[in-house]
Amino acid sequence: MPSTPKHPPQFSSQLSRQRVFAQLGAKSRDTLAGQFTLARATAGTTLLAQGQLPSRLGLILSGSVRLSDPDLNLSVQLEAGDLFGFGATPAPQLATWQAVAATDCEVAWLPAQALAQLCTKHAQLAYFLPSLQPVLQPQAEPNQRVNASGNALNLLGTPVRSLIKRAPITLPPETSIQATAELMRDLRVSSVLLIEQDLLFGLVTDRDLRNRVVALNLDITRPVADIATLAPMTLSANSPAFEALLLMARHNIHHVPVMEGDHILGMVTTTDLTEQHSTSAVYLAGDIYKQTTLNGLKNISTRVKQLQQHLAAADASAYSTGHIITAITDAFTTRLIHLAEAQLGPAPIDYVWVAAGSQARNEQTAKSDQDNCLILDDAFDEAAHGAYFKAFSTFVCDGLAECGYIHCPGDMMAMTDTWRQPRRVWAEYFRKWVDSPKPKSLMLTCVFFDLRAIHGQAELLDGLRQQVVQHTKGNSLFLAYMVSNALKHRPPLGMFGQITLSRGGEHPHTIDLKHTGIVPIVDLARVYALAAGVTVANTHDRLEVSAQAGEVTEQSARDLRGALEFLGKLRMAHQARQMAQGQAPDNFLALEELSNFERSHLKEAFSVVQTLQGVLGQRYAGGRF
Structure with missing residues (x-):
């Protein structure tokens, strides 16, 4: 959708003829006009997909726009002069409706944060903007904000833009270090952004002033660009807040610029994530990277269980909780790699440490x-390099075990010779698994088709992954075997739809939420992804992308994502209860832990999985013969 970078002189006049913005004075309208972005779209173009209406306010300048709820088959048509999106669309429709150009049209877009700030100054506008009212309500103090269940308010699902507290503080790169420090002192901020030609150039924090200026006795008349972090990591304003948490946790940073396209909206810091349950992940990751010994890491690892308890208490989604807990595992892994290289010396050739399974x-x-x-560069020579990488991988794997990540019972670890090989050997592994899908090969594909680079040369994995998905895409024989293997994990439903409990073993009269609930969905999503030739590993994301590729219907993918989220939250809550009682967490849920409402939804989730397993089984029936 092409945008017009500068607003024509008549745009402010157009605002004066719109019934909401006509309430403003001429000066306020002129200021407001500069915050809009104008864009043209042809008929049929999706302007805002489902879930995106809360991100901005749209003013139709010409043509018409259709708002609709595709799930309920409801729609309305808006014409020039009408508003839609954040503030204007009623709250019940804001999250579920989408906006599509009904004809060729031109729309002026205003960021949600800008509209909220405008209505704070001009409260009369809220009369025309029904869904803006909750945003303008006074906010309780962090320790007073609770949800209906009494748990602390969960900020993980809210947009990053909602965390911005003030307009960005910016300076040109040639500003002196002293002048920058004086501005930060006067405005009482911990960071400033460097801007050149209206584009983000760099970021300077109080930590930079301490570590790169004071500690090194640097000349304070030098340009601040000399101490800045250039091209800093950023987030889109519409990203969920938990992505800010993940970025900070994974990279041990405390300031993240928030962007709307190329426009800087503001800064989010760890202190902006005021809810304790959210920020604890950031501080935990920071503490991990400070450790210089294995004992230090081992001591910190005891806090991971507490983190999951906090996230469960904050009613965080299973999707976000999985990402956050995994980010901490990534931090432990990366720090152990750093310690291994400090002890053994730098690696003699390129490598990439790769997570498989649930971490991936x-x-x-x-x-x-x-x-x-471990995927090694093809320059690997066993005589010259073997001893190093054996010691290196053993240090990391044993260190992870010390930190609570037990050794894989099947020895699928980099410390095992088989899984520490040059890239060419890995390519041959995958080729054999796909061309000769025997039972052991199918088991291995379920682990090693879910891969993600943690540290090192990610290109070694990326090229290999592309080769694999091209080999599996449309390979009906291999996919049929994968489906047959996947159907070994069935949801625990009886003939008449009742939940069946385990009868024996260590956990009688329970449900294995992992192997009979979550794993079947993981397996379905993996088959869809391999058939579509997509490389994403996360199950939720695989379902979404596979639906876009046509391997599963949008409705079925949505149902599976809902079932995955429900089962995941049950699992997280179950484990949090166990840890609060001093028990070791497991995946075995007793029905007595659930309300009747939850039991009903559990049956529905299992039924969704059972139905789609049947559909996939029929699609590939006979494909192995």
Whole structure:
């Protein structure tokens, strides 16, 4: 949708003829006009997809726009002069409706944060903007904000833009270090952004002033660009807040610029994530990277279970909790790699440390073993390099075990010779698994088709992954075997739809939420992704992308995502209850832990999985013969 970077002189006049913005004075309208972005779209173009209406306000300048709820088959048509989106669309429709150009049209877009700030100054506008009222209500103090269940308010699902507290503080790169420090002192901020030609150039924090200026006795008349972090990591304003948490946790940073396209909206810091349950992940990751010994890491690892308890208490989604807990595992892994290289010296050739299984999918809980491997550059020579990488991988894997990530019972770890090989050997592994899908090969594909680079040369994995998905895409024989293997994990439903409990073993009269609930969905999503030739590993994301590729219907993918989220939250809550009682977390849920409402939804979730397993089984029936 092409945008017009500068607003024509008549645009402010157009605002004066719109019934909402006509309430403003001429000066306020002129200021407001500069915050809009004008865009043209042809008929049929999706302007805002489902879930995106809360991100901005749209003013139709010409043509018409159709708002609709595709799930309920409801729609309305808006014409020039009408408003839609954040503030204007009623709250019940804001999250579920989408906006599509009914004809060729031109729309002026205003960021949600800008509209909220405008209505704070001009309260009379809220009369015309029904869904803006909750945003303008006074906010309780962090320790007073509770949800209906009494748990602390969960900020993980809210947009990053909602965390911005003030307009960005910016300076040109040639500003002196002294002048920058004076401005930060006067405005009482911990960071400033460097802007050149209206584009983000760099970021300077109080830590930079301490570590790069004071500690090194640097000349304070030098340009501040000399101490800045250039091209800093950023987030889109519409990203969920938990992505800010993940970015900070994974990279041990405390300031993240928030962007609307190329426009800087503001800054989010760790202190902006005021809810304790959210920020604890950031501080935990920071503490991990400060450790210089294995004992230090081992001591910190006890806090991972507490983190999951906090996230469960904050009613965080299973999707976000999985990403956060996995980010901590990534931090432990990366720090152990740093310690290994400090002890053994730098690696003699390029490598990439790769997570497999649930860590690769960003779906870990506080109860996880380790699945990992090492892909080495093809320059690897066993005589010259073998001893180093054997010691290196053993140090990391044993260190993870010390930190609570037990050794894989099947030895699928980089410390095992088989799973520490040059790239060419890995390519041959995958070729054999796909061309000769025997039972053991199918088991291995379920682990090693879910891969994610943690540290090192990610290109070694990326090229290999592309080769694999091209080999599996449309390979009906291999996919038929994968489906047959996947159907071994069935949801626990009886003939008449009742939940069947385990009868024996260590956990009688329970449900194995992992192997009979979550794993079947993981397996379905993996088959869809391999058939579509997509490389994403997370199950939720695989379902979404596979639906876009046509391997599963949008409705079925949505149902599976809902079932995955429901089962995941049950699992997280169950483990949090166990840890609060001093028990080791597991995946075995007793029905007595659930309300009748939850039991009903559990049956529905299992039924969704059972139905789609049947559909996939029929699609590939006979494909192995």
